[in-house]
Amino acid sequence: MxxxxxxxxxxxxxxxxxxxxxxxxxxxxxxxxxxxxxxxxxxxxxxxxxxxxxxxxxxxxxxxxxxxxxxxxxxxxxxxxxxxxxxxxxxxxxxxxxxxxxxxxxxxxxxxxxxxxxxxxxxxxxxxxxxxxxxxxxxxxxxxxxxxxxxxxxxxVPPLAVPLPGQPIEQAESVELFLHRARAAGSGLALTADNAPDIERLCRDLDGLPLALELAAARTCVLSPGQIAQRIGDRFRLLTTASRTTPARQRTLQATIDWSHALLSPAEQVLFRRLSAFSGPFTLDLAELVCADGDLPAFQVLDRLALLVEKSLVLFDQGDACYRLLESTRQFAADRLEQAGESATMADRLLHGLAALATRHGHDMWLTDDRAWADRAAARDLLLRLADNARQAMTWAAASGQIAHGLRLACAYMPAWMITGSFAEGRGWLETFLERSEGEPAELVGDALVCHSALVFEQHDSAAAERSVARGLELCRAAGSPVLLGFALDISAMQAVFRGELAPARARAQEALEVIGPGGSGYLEAGARMILASVSGLEGHRREALAGGEGAIECYLQTGQLYGAARAGLELGRLGDALGELDFARRQLDRAISLAGEAGSQPLLALALGLLGLILARQDQGDDATDRIRECVRLSQSMGQHLPVASALMALAVLAEEQEDLEPAVRLWAAAKALEQRLGLFTFTSASPEPLLARARARLGDGLVSQWWAMGSAMSEEEAVRYGLEGVRPARVAKPAGGATTVLTAREREIVALIRRGMSNKAIAEELFISPATAARHVANILTKLNFSSRSQVAAWGAELHIGLHSPGHAGREPRS
Ligand SMILES: Nc1ncnc2c1ncn2[C@@H]1O[C@H](COP(=O)(O)OP(=O)(O)OP(=O)(O)O)[C@@H](O)[C@H]1O
Ligand SMILES: [Mg+2]
Missing domain, CATH: 3.40.50.300 (P-loop containing nucleotide triphosphate hydrolases)
Incomplete structure (x- = not known):
């Protein structure tokens, strides 16, 4: 793909x-x-x-x-x-x-x-x-x-060309656009000798402005071009007196929009201005929820919307069944909303309506049990489509001090942020409201704190995560909602596992199961069971752990929670790996990969592919491993993710070691570890470079192995991937500090000079009165030190630094060895 x-x-x-x-x-x-x-x-x-x-x-x-x-x-x-x-x-x-x-x-x-x-x-x-x-x-x-x-x-950007005197008018771009849109509006308007002068005048009056031409064309079903030109002209004169400072073209546009607006029925005008409350695309549901009231019954919204689409004031996108306004039209509508004194009311209604809608869809995604995955995915997609409106609504909540509504909307969006990995943005919103949440209902603040904790935990800010969940748990307990408390206990227990606090983790997960109760929330129950499985594993109860984990995944699957199941599958794969059960881990990861694919979670997919590649490599299944590694790298790079690449590099190192290629094995392990260090993140695996390093040192000595390790650590991620997958040795990236003198010995520099002349080892040996074997050894050392794979690279490097036989440090001849 x-x-x-x-x-x-x-x-x-x-x-x-x-x-x-x-x-x-x-x-x-x-x-x-x-x-x-x-x-x-x-x-x-x-x-x-x-x-x-x-x-x-x-x-x-x-x-x-x-x-x-x-x-x-x-x-x-x-x-x-x-x-x-x-x-x-x-x-x-x-x-x-x-x-x-x-x-x-x-x-x-x-x-x-x-x-x-x-x-x-x-x-x-x-x-x-x-x-x-x-x-x-x-x-x-x-x-x-x-x-x-x-x-x-x-x-x-110039306007579209208007008809020039003496030019056939159909050749002018503005005329072409006008006629196109008139036809699209179904008016059947065609250019004739009779209407040509009117069309010409209209396009000229509209300054060749595409938006104005479109709005005018939308009216050709009921008005002739001449009538349209006449009426827009009247509007224009009206506006001219009002705003002399605006540039002419802008006034043309205002006059045209103004004119289109004046032709709307009062009910259409009400809806049109209210639509300016939305940011980005909106759905019919949301429009009904926000814009309808006593003046405009909800059942009329669809009809009115359809009329606005017909008049080119609103665009409808068939693909995702969303509506939107062009920016210029939206601004016009927003001015009208302001003049009608409805701006704040509409902003409130967007905030309240969206908070209710998003809470319902957020529940559909996670908490309501009898939903198929397709329905959960649809709820997720809808939340994502409305995300710009949510941002707008939260901005308003903060500006108008409606903290409770802000908290509610932010909590409803938490699952969407989690799934899209928008941790920083979610964190930012929650903090905006939490900072001002004193005196708000315990239930809301508790929920928001737990959401905050879950998001910052993903950012590896464990201190902040722990603080939030501790307070959140307290408030959720006080609030007395089983679902909230179950959620808080799950999140708190999961974080305790990561800190290695097994007893509290077990206690909280067990309490979560009791609180949720049978038939409570399958998602929360499965989460608690997965935590108990991890605790068992870490306590050394292997069988209990693996069976418990499979039970948790079953529970996710029964409630149609593919994302949860995929995440648990990855967890269980890691657990199997940690317990040395590689076959078990491989089966879990295989399943996690197909589940993550179905659930559309690419980050989970990349992590699972990397780990599976590593396990397959350890089980000596080179071809299968390489396929997974390549896919993992491609996917990770497309998302700008790095941690899965570290496991891919480890897998490549293991494959190299199996071929007895010790140098790449050491270098790739080093590259993987260095990448983890740079990220401050670590792969969960029982694989380690230590046995390889011990073996290599015993065979080749500490010096060489350390040198390989240092070279591997210095490779960039891309270089390491190319080296591991294609065997391409990285070219020197930076010249060693101090130039050649500090890296190479005097003798080696002399040899570089001879390599520059294209001499073979034998010729070098003769020139320097040394044995060909010694010359070969020198050349190998030079390649290693400079991290090159060929003599031509050495020659190019030597040329760049002007290393010649008479460069400083040129040594005298040494006795033939
Ligand atoms: N060359 C063209 N052919 C067909 N339609 C066009 C052309 N140029 C513009 N339009 C249409 O005119 C309308 C306004 O164009 P557009 O949205 O690109 O303007 P804009 O300069 O980006 O405005 P804004 O500053 O409000 O964003 C749109 O409906 C667009 O599809
Ligand atoms: Mg634009």
Whole structure:
């Protein structure tokens, strides 16, 4: 399966004209690192950027990625959005920006940051920092204002061409767009000698502005082009007196939107302005929940929405059954909402409505027992689709001091953050509300603390996790809800296992089982049983542990919890490995892999593949192991994850050792351990390099083995992977400090000089009056010290440092040995 190379959405309708613009832009993308398409709202910046992106996909082997920013309300979300779009997953507590820079380093990739204008500052900072750190990266931004960072090339998007005097009018792009959209609206409008002058005038009056042309065309079923031109002209005159400072084209757009709006029925106008409360796509359910009231009954929302779609004021995306507004139209609607004095009410209704909806779907994902996995996955997908609205609602909750609602919504989103690995973002929201939660209901604060604990535990911040869960447990006990208490006990017990506090872990998991009771929550019951299995294993009760773990997985599967089952399968694989039961571990990991695939959890999949590769390697099943290792590496790299790669490197080391290739075995183990050190994260496995190191030292001596270890530790992750999988020795990355003098002996430098002249070992031996065996030994030492695999690499390196026979330190001849 080849990875996806872009996320550019399919075109919603025919793109018109701009072929010369696009030729120029395609050229500029290669000549500049930051290209900003700027211009007023509705001129076609976004659409142009999408066309450009599609055109140049082939030139960016690492892909072209569109990041939509219009929907974001807070500056700190820009980074999360980029990371999420690229499919990167947080790993441990690493700062997201570091992971992002790492991931982009060396990649030939194009980022398209769309609609930056309301977040110019954070966009500029992020773009500047990424461009500085990642030499092959290019950025295209669309923004009503430039980002103003060094190296930015600002390209003003022109309007679509209007008919020129003497030119056949159908050749003008604006006319073409107008006629296209009129036909799409079902008006059957065709260009005739009679209507040509009106259409020409209309397109000119609309300044060739695509959005204005679309809105006008949507009305051609009921009005002739002449009537439309007349009426928009009236609006325009009305607006002109009102706002003389706005640029003409912008006034044209305002007049057009204003005109389309004035033609809506009162009920449509009410719905239209209320829709501006949403950020990003929204569903019909949510629109009904938020926008309906006494003036607008819920059952009418669908009909009204359909009419707004017909009039091009709202877009409908068939694929995910979501609606959205273009940014210029949304802003217009938001102004109307403000004028109607409904902004705060709608923001409240979004917060309250979404908190209720998300809580219900959050329960469907985790707690309600009689759900098939497909239903749970649908609930998850819906929460993810509405995530921008949740961000908007939480921003409002914080701004308006509605802490309880904020807490409720954040708790409802916790499963979604957990599954997508958005730990930092979830943590941030929960902390925003927890900091101000004094006096809020114990049940809510307790739940939020436990959610917080679970998320920060994933970031390996165990101190913070322990603090939150301890207080959370207390509050959940006081609140008296069995489900909440069961959840708190599970999380607390799981963390105790990791700290090696087995007795408290067992006690809490047992209490959880009692509290949940039979027929309580299958998910929480399975969690508690898995914890008890781990405790048994760590206490040395092998049979009890393995059987208990299988029972827990069964329990997950019976309640349709594939994600839980996959996670437990990985746990049980690790437990089997720790207990030396490799066959058992292999079976568990095999199952965990298929479950993780079905549940759509790539991080779990990568971890399980890496560990399975390692176990297969230890069981001498080289081919199967290599398949898993390759898949693990590919998947991990696509998500910017590193820990699974460490286990893949260990597996490659074990395979090398089985071939008696001690040098790569040592170097790959060293690379794996160094990678773990850099991450501050560790693979759970009973495999260890110690037996190999002992054997190698006994056979080859400590010096050489230590040197291999040092070289392996110095390899980057990519180098180690290439070395392990393709046998490619890394080229020297950095020159040794102090140049050749400190690395090589005088004799070795002399030999480098002779290698530069292309001399064989025999010729070198003759030249230096030494035996060919001694010359060969010197050459081998040089290769090892410099970490090279061929004489030509040595020659190139020597040339670079000007190592010649008369360079400083040139030694005299030594007696023939
Ligand atoms: N060349 C074109 N062919 C067809 N449709 C176009 C073209 N250019 C723009 N449009 C349409 O015009 C509308 C406005 O375009 P777009 O959203 O790209 O504007 P924008 O400059 O990005 O506006 P904003 O600043 O509000 O984001 C959209 O519906 C878009 O599909
Ligand atoms: Mg745009």
């Amino acid at each position: 080849s990875p996806r190379r872009h996320n550019i959405p399919a075109e919603p309708n025919q793109f018109v004209g701009r072929s010369r613009d696009l030729d120029e832009l395609s050229r500029l993308v290669h000549e500049t690192r930051l290209l900003t398409l700027s211009g007023i709202g509705g001129i076609g910046k976004t659409r142009c950027a999408l066309q450009l992106a599609t055109r140049v996909v082939e030139h960016f082997p690492d892909g072209v990625w569109l990041v939509e920013l219009a929907k974001l309300t807070r500056p700190d979300l820009v980074l999360h959005e980029v990371v999420g779009t690229l499919g990167l997953r947080e790993e441990g507590g690493r700062p997201l920006l570091d992971s992002l820079r790492d991931f982009l380093y060396g990649k030939r990739l194009l980022l398209v940051l769309d609609n930056c204008e309301h977040l110019v500052q954070p966009c500029a900072e992020l773009a500047e920092s990424l461009l500085a750190a990642c030499p092959e990266l290019r950025v295209v931004a669309t923004s009503r204002e430039p980002l103003k960072i060094p190296g930015e090339l600002v390209w003003r």
